Amino acid sequence: MAVCVAVIGKDNSPKYIRCSDETAALQFHYKVHTSIDIIEEKLNTGNKMAADVRELFLGLLFSTEEHKIFGYATNTKIKFIVVLQSTNASLRDNEVRMIFRKLHSAYANAVCNPFYVPGDQIQSKGFDTAVMEIMGVS
Amino acid sequence: MKQQNVDTKTNLPDTGEADECLFEYLHAEMVNYVLSSKTNGKEGEEELSPLEWMGFGVGYRIMERLTREWARFKDELDTIKFICMDLWSSLYRKQIDNLRTNHQGVYVLHDNAFRLLTNIGAPDSTQYLREAPRLLAFTCGLLRGSLANLGIVSTVTAEIATLPSCKFHVQVQRV
Numbered sequence: 438m439a440v441c442v443a444v445i446g447k448d449n450s451p452k453y454i455r456c457s458d459e460t461a462a463l464q465f466h467y468k469v470h471t472s473i474d475i476i477e478e479k480l481n482t483g484n485k486m487a488a489d490v491r492e493l494f495l496g497l498l499f500s501t502e503e504h505k506i507f508g509y510a511t512n513t514k515i516k517f518i519v520v521l522q523s524t525n526a527s528l529r530d531n532e533v534r535m536i537f538r539k540l541h542s543a544y545a546n547a548v549c550n551p552f553y554v555p556g557d558q559i560q561s562k563g564f565d566t567a568v569m570e571i572m573g574v575s
Numbered sequence: 576m577k578q579q580n581v582d583t584k585t586n587l588p589d590t591g592e593a594d595e596c597l598f599e600y601l602h603a604e605m606v607n608y609v610l611s612s613k614t615n616g617k618e619g620e621e622e623l624s625p626l627e628w629m630g631f632g633v634g635y636r637i638m639e640r641l642t643r644e645w646a647r648f649k650d651e652l653d654t655i656k657f658i659c660m661d662l663w664s665s666l667y668r669k670q671i672d673n674l675r676t677n678h679q680g681v682y683v684l685h686d687n688a689f690r691l692l693t694n695i696g697a698p699d700s701t702q703y704l705r706e707a708p709r710l711l712a713f714t715c716g717l718l719r720g721s722l723a724n725l726g727i728v729s730t731v732t733a734e735i736a737t738l739p740s741c742k743f744h745v746q747v748q749r750v
Contacts, residue, residue: 447726491647512642513724545639555635555724 438573439536440504441465441520444544444559447513449473453559457572468506469518472498476508476516493541494534509537517541519571536571543567595668602691605629606709623712630716631723638724641665651747654725655682662721667691680747684718688739699737707735711743718743 443465444453456465475498495508500523509517517540519533547553547561609626641661648654659671663686673685691710696703711733718731727747734742 491649493647510647511639512645512648513639514726541643545643548639549636551632551636555632 439519439521439571441469441518442540442568442571443469443518444540445469445473445476445516445518446556447515449516452515452557453564453568455565455568455572457574465520468501468504468520472506472508472518473516475499476510476518479508480510494537496530507533507537509541511541511544515544517544539567539571598666599691599694602710602713605713610709621709623709626709626712627716627719630713630718631720632716633713634717634720634722635724636720637662637666637717638721642725648725651680651727652676654722654727655684655745658718658721659684666717680749682745682747684743684745686741686743689714689741692735692741693739696738698739701738704735704738707738707741708733711735711741715743718745722747 438457440458441454441456443451443455446452451469454462454466454469456462476495479495479498493509493511495510498506498508498518500506503523505521505523507519507521509519511517517537519536519540521533543564544559547559547564548555550561553559553561605626609623610621612625642657645657645661648657655674655676659674663669663671667686667690669686669688669690671684672687673683675683675685689711691714692707695707695710715731715733719729722729722731722745728750729745729747731746732744734744736742
């Protein structure tokens with residue numbers, strides 16, 4: 438399952454970061470931070486390319502020996518980053534897509550809360566539970 | 576599993592009869608509330624910015640849901656088209672009738688029978704023309720909010736010539 442889930446705002450500021458292992462949090466923060474550049478790159482070349490690049494799911498951003506990092510950018514310029522364990526056998530593209538789909542609907546629900554001020558950090562129990570479910574801790 | 580069934584509501588087709596008018600009633604009450612809570616307005620000039628701001632919030636949030644299953648927008652025009660067709664039909668049960676643009680950031684959205692105006696006065700009468708702008712403030716904010724969430728900063732104004740029809744002018748601010 439996922440080891441780290443991050444939501445990055447329109448202006449590339451972190452809105453939400455949650456890691457399964459809090460002692461290694463800094464390491465994950467770096468990884469998420471590095472992947473923002475790759476997301477920007479993918480989004481900018483997307484204009485010239487064919488229709489399939491217009492999908493919200495951005496695919497594998499990069500991988501290290503122990504982790505694989507996937508990205509997703511919504512129409513509203515919010516980016517989701519999920520770090521998965523490389524050793525995980527069930528790393529199908531479709532399953533990763535499902536993770537992002539869940540994350541996106543949880544995010545939409547959190548934003549639709551009228552007490553949420555757009556652009557703020559996300560502090561929502563519902564979103565927390567969804568993220569925990571994705572990380573397999575619940 | 577519990578959370579997932581909450582978010583299927585927005586894409587429903589025409590479902591019932593009651594929800595048709597609920598939005599209109601709520602909107603009418605919002606207009607009344609905003610007008611009654613403002614006492615300092617000058618004669619002939621109404622304070623509609625709270626209404627506009629409510630619309631902004633709604634537009635901003637609804638976009639997050641509506642664009643979830645949508646492919647990434649190619650450009651500005653693509654975004655505006657989405658608003659004319661999908662946002663409009665999900666809120667007002669019809670599409671914008673006419674969209675004009677000068678390709679330099681000005682878009683004019685023309686609705687021949689705007690849903691919030693269809694029930695006031697006889698067609699082509701000028702009886703309620705003076706009160707009509709207060710019914711458009713919310714929608715102006717809604718347009719501005721949904722565009723803002725999609726990354727387009729704009730100003731939106733409305734214009735009414737004859738009653739059930741109206742025009743929205745969207746002026747995109749370039750940086």
